[in-house]
Amino acid sequence: MVRLEPRAEISPAMRWLTPVFAVILTVAAGAILFAAMGYDPVRSLRAFFIAPVSSAYGLAELGVKATPLILIAVGLAVGFRAGVWNIGAEGQLTLGALAGGYVGLLFWGQEGWYILPSMMVAGILGGMAWAAIPAFLKAKFDVNEILVSLMLTYVGLLLLSALIYGPLKSPEGFGFPESRMFSPAAQLPNILAGTRLHLGAVITGVIVLVVWLLMSRTLFGFQVTVIGQAPAAARFAGFSRSRMIWTSLLMGGGLAGLAGLFEVAGPIGQIVPVISPGYGFTAIIVAFLGRLHPLGCVLAGLLVALSYLGGENAQITVGMPQAVTGVFQGMLLFFLLASDVLVRYRLRLGNPAVAGGR
Amino acid sequence: MATPRLTLTGIRKAYPGVLANDDVDLTVHEGEIHALLGENGAGKSTLVKIIYGVLAPDAGEIRWNGRPVTIASPNAARQLGIGMVFQHFSLFEALSVLENVALGMDGEKNWKALARRITEVSHAYGLPLDPEREVHELSVGERQRIEIVRCLLQNPELLIMDEPTSVLTPQEVDRLFLTLRQLAAEGVSILYISHKLHEIKALCDAATIMRGGKVVAHCDPAVETARSMATLMVGSNFAPAEKPAKRLKRAPRFQVNGLDLKTTDAFGTSLQDVTFEVRAGEVFGIAGVAGNGQSELLAALSGERRVEAEAIIIDGNRAGRLGPRDRRALGLAYIPEERNGHAAIPDLTLSENGLLSAFDRRALATNGIIRYARATSFAAEVIERFSVKATGAEARASSLSGGNLQKFVVGREILQAPNVLIAAQPTWGVDAGAAAAIHQALLDLAAHGVAVLVVSQDLDELLALTDRLAVINGGRLSRPLVTAEATLEEIGLLMGGLHDLPDAVPAVETESVAAHG
Numbered sequence: 001m002v003r004l005e006p007r008a009e010i011s012p013a014m015r016w017l018t019p020v021f022a023v024i025l026t027v028a029a030g031a032i033l034f035a036a037m038g039y040d041p042v043r044s045l046r047a048f049f050i051a052p053v054s055s056a057y058g059l060a061e062l063g064v065k066a067t068p069l070i071l072i073a074v075g076l077a078v079g080f081r082a083g084v085w086n087i088g089a090e091g092q093l094t095l096g097a098l099a100g101g102y103v104g105l106l107f108w109g110q111e112g113w114y115i116l117p118s119m120m121v122a123g124i125l126g127g128m129a130w131a132a133i134p135a136f137l138k139a140k141f142d143v144n145e146i147l148v149s150l151m152l153t154y155v156g157l158l159l160l161s162a163l164i165y166g167p168l169k170s171p172e173g174f175g176f177p178e179s180r181m182f183s184p185a186a187q188l189p190n191i192l193a194g195t196r197l198h199l200g201a202v203i204t205g206v207i208v209l210v211v212w213l214l215m216s217r218t219l220f221g222f223q224v225t226v227i228g229q230a231p232a233a234a235r236f237a238g239f240s241r242s243r244m245i246w247t248s249l250l251m252g253g254g255l256a257g258l259a260g261l262f263e264v265a266g267p268i269g270q271i272v273p274v275i276s277p278g279y280g281f282t283a284i285i286v287a288f289l290g291r292l293h294p295l296g297c298v299l300a301g302l303l304v305a306l307s308y309l310g311g312e313n314a315q316i317t318v319g320m321p322q323a324v325t326g327v328f329q330g331m332l333l334f335f336l337l338a339s340d341v342l343v344r345y346r347l348r349l350g351n352p353a354v355a356g357g358r
Numbered sequence: 359m360a361t362p363r364l365t366l367t368g369i370r371k372a373y374p375g376v377l378a379n380d381d382v383d384l385t386v387h388e389g390e391i392h393a394l395l396g397e398n399g400a401g402k403s404t405l406v407k408i409i410y411g412v413l414a415p416d417a418g419e420i421r422w423n424g425r426p427v428t429i430a431s432p433n434a435a436r437q438l439g440i441g442m443v444f445q446h447f448s449l450f451e452a453l454s455v456l457e458n459v460a461l462g463m464d465g466e467k468n469w470k471a472l473a474r475r476i477t478e479v480s481h482a483y484g485l486p487l488d489p490e491r492e493v494h495e496l497s498v499g500e501r502q503r504i505e506i507v508r509c510l511l512q513n514p515e516l517l518i519m520d521e522p523t524s525v526l527t528p529q530e531v532d533r534l535f536l537t538l539r540q541l542a543a544e545g546v547s548i549l550y551i552s553h554k555l556h557e558i559k560a561l562c563d564a565a566t567i568m569r570g571g572k573v574v575a576h577c578d579p580a581v582e583t584a585r586s587m588a589t590l591m592v593g594s595n596f597a598p599a600e601k602p603a604k605r606l607k608r609a610p611r612f613q614v615n616g617l618d619l620k621t622t623d624a625f626g627t628s629l630q631d632v633t634f635e636v637r638a639g640e641v642f643g644i645a646g647v648a649g650n651g652q653s654e655l656l657a658a659l660s661g662e663r664r665v666e667a668e669a670i671i672i673d674g675n676r677a678g679r680l681g682p683r684d685r686r687a688l689g690l691a692y693i694p695e696e697r698n699g700h701a702a703i704p705d706l707t708l709s710e711n712g713l714l715s716a717f718d719r720r721a722l723a724t725n726g727i728i729r730y731a732r733a734t735s736f737a738a739e740v741i742e743r744f745s746v747k748a749t750g751a752e753a754r755a756s757s758l759s760g761g762n763l764q765k766f767v768v769g770r771e772i773l774q775a776p777n778v779l780i781a782a783q784p785t786w787g788v789d790a791g792a793a794a795a796i797h798q799a800l801l802d803l804a805a806h807g808v809a810v811l812v813v814s815q816d817l818d819e820l821l822a823l824t825d826r827l828a829v830i831n832g833g834r835l836s837r838p839l840v841t842a843e844a845t846l847e848e849i850g851l852l853m854g855g856l857h858d859l860p861d862a863v864p865a866v867e868t869e870s871v872a873a874h875g
Contacts, residue, residue: 219723222713232700235662237714238683
């Protein structure tokens with residue numbers, strides 16, 4: 001019989017090494033998987049991990065994909081540290097894209113420096129509004145925020161469909177379910193000529209630094225840690241749990257909304273029926289892979305973005321199915337959680353009644 | 359006399375630092391209701407866990423119906439015929455009575471037959487239960503019946519009841535006693551764990567009294583008085599400690615007026631009309647067995663739960679509606695009973711743990727920005743002033759021994775220069791050296807005019823520290839006694855809830871308190 005036994009001491013170095021182990025194991029398992037499917041593992045891994053970033057354009061694309069992942073993950077990580085489980089970033093992203101994109105359409109055909117900032121504010125507010133629903137229900141009635149935020153994601157996606165097939169549909173769009181293209185003043189400027197890398201990446205970098213300072217230097221960051229680790233000690237200190245529920249959900253929702261706005265005002269340039277390939281869900285993996293630390297989220301975001309690019313490239317060059325991206329992301333999370341368990345517990349063989357002693 | 363059903367001889371069980379059971383003997387006869395009596399921490403639970411196979415003794419012999427046995431697990435205990443009803447139930451609220459009982463049985467899956475047996479057994483013993491009802495609809499008393507019936511279905515020869523009446527209404531208690539007497543008349547032995555003296559006098563044929571892990575007496579509750587059992591339970595080896603001769607008796611600094619508070623815990627105790635005051639320079643004690651409303655009282659006093667504004671007055675300010683931060687601003691400091699996770703966070707460093715309660719009063723954070731240098735020097739100051747053994751301010755709280763972490767917590771609160779200090783079980787699980795240092799620190803604080811409130815189950819501690827003390831029982835607070843004039847019997851009887859029984863002593867003359875004032 002195999003049992004798990006808690007370790008007395010948990011090595012802090014191992015806590016940071018587990019993401020590395022998870023990556024190595026994912027690559028190894030991926031190679032085996034490719035071989036089993038009849039692909040050349042070396043060629044496939046090259047196509048997956050190296051080819052996509054072997055050009056300047058590829059690196060810029062990595063930034064394009066990593067931007068929303070990092071932005072969302074940094075916000076979610078704050079809530080996860082405080083024990084507030086916002087699983088609905090995808091819906092908050094959608095609402096941010098809708099609200100911010102709607103403001104962009106209001107200024108259609110106009111120019112002005114104020115257009116993009118007002119779109120960003122609207123995007124943040126849209127995401128916050130969607131996150132405010134689980135926050136209110138959790139703080140007021142202790143309704144499980146996991147369920148509410150998750151289910152609201154589907155409501156948000158249906159709302160997007162309803163609007164894009166209805167009032168937001170472009171009058172010149174030949175009936176396609178798409179909005180008008182935003183005017184140049186309502187689109188994020190590119191920061192690298194010849195690529196799609198946009199201003200949102202820079203803003204995301206600034207936000208990461210701000211959140212890092214917030215978490216490490218302020219009483220707010222300390223409250224997040226205390227509430228997450230020891231709720232009773234937080235009550236003792238006088239830190240309010242319901243205020244933390246509100247703050248962390250609004251923060252996560254606002255940043256997800258901003259990420260949604262960056263997508264529509266950046267690479268996409270209009271509101272379309274599918275805004276994100278699941279960035280809001282994948283960001284949960286990014287947040288945990290990054291150990292809920294803002295800088296960790298940056299590294300993890302880049303890695304996971306590579307899995308998106310690699311999946312696309314493997315489809316094109318090796319002819320693998322599209323599902324390979326999801327499989328890789330799933331394996332990454334699985335190996336991370338498994339390594340975490342083994343850092344906290346050790347495996348023991350034998351019958352507990354005999355070996356367990358007393 | 360026939361062979362005893364259960365005989366324990368020389369049972370010994372040690373935990374690191376504590377001898378929980380020391381040479382314990384216990385004999386339970388067939389059809390006997392045997393009381394196991396003692397304060398919290400006397401070793402009752404350990405002994406019962408040994409009998410029920412949860413723990414193995416380090417030494418000693420267990421004989422079951424005259425035969426030496428080793429009870430390796432609760433399953434083995436049940437097979438011998440030992441059943442146990444725990445104080446806290448393990449029931450699934452969303453399932454029915456029948457489903458809950460079936461989950462506890464090994465292999466029995468004939469639902470119809472089981473439902474019939476539940477109905478039969480429950481009616482035969484005056485514990486009516488409908489097998490189809492869902493547990494969440496049932497009262498606490500009815501839930502306890504499920505646990506009892508679950509045991510009875512296995513035809514036990516010995517039934518262990520752990521503080522069964524602590525969650526019951528008086529009517530339910532009467533009902534339970536009828537059932538237990540009926541079982542005893544049929545030959546079932548019952549080991550009845552309690553610290554409620556009147557229950558034991560009313561119910562039990564024999565009693566074993568434990569204190570500090572040892573058996574101090576085997577007696578007959580019918581012959582003993584509640585007073586004599588209280589003395590045995592509490593111990594008589596105390597002499598009032600030398601306290602500063604004349605403490606200043608000044609105006610009250612901390613007042614609690616008619617405090618009512620409904621508990622939020624299924625096994626909690628609601629507070630009813632708790633009133634007392636602590637004066638400047640006074641150490642006031644609240645004694646009582648755990649679970650009589652102490653947690654609720656401490657939550658209300660510290661601000662972790664809000665109450666009526668007038669119910670709590672700190673230095674003349676109405677504070678009942680304020681949270682812990684605002685009360686701290688008024689000069690209240692609080693030392694919770696639980697060090698790990700309440701007073702301190704094990705995974706954080708000592709400087710972060712210093713920050714936890716001192717960030718306002720010691721300005722360790724200004725405008726929301728943490729001043730780490732100040733936090734570190736504050737922690738270093740606590741370590742130095744209170745001789746905390748730690749590798750430094752950056753040591754994790756979990757790396758400290760219990761006594762040293764407690765010294766750190768006490769020091770952290772004292773160095774915030776409070777006007778009122780509330781300490782819950784300040785020396786619980788702490789070595790003697792640290793306990794003495796903590797006691798001295800509390801007395802020094804009072805000598806400087808601070809109002810000190812100590813809530814403790816440790817009577818020796820309260821007798822050594824306090825000027826006055828009151829006893830909390832069932833969520834009500836007794837009148838305060840002057841510690842120097844109080845006798846152990848009085849305190850023990852108040853702790854057992856004997857306010858109104860005929861052999862209870864009248865409460866001490868409280869007028870003498872006013873004379874001091």
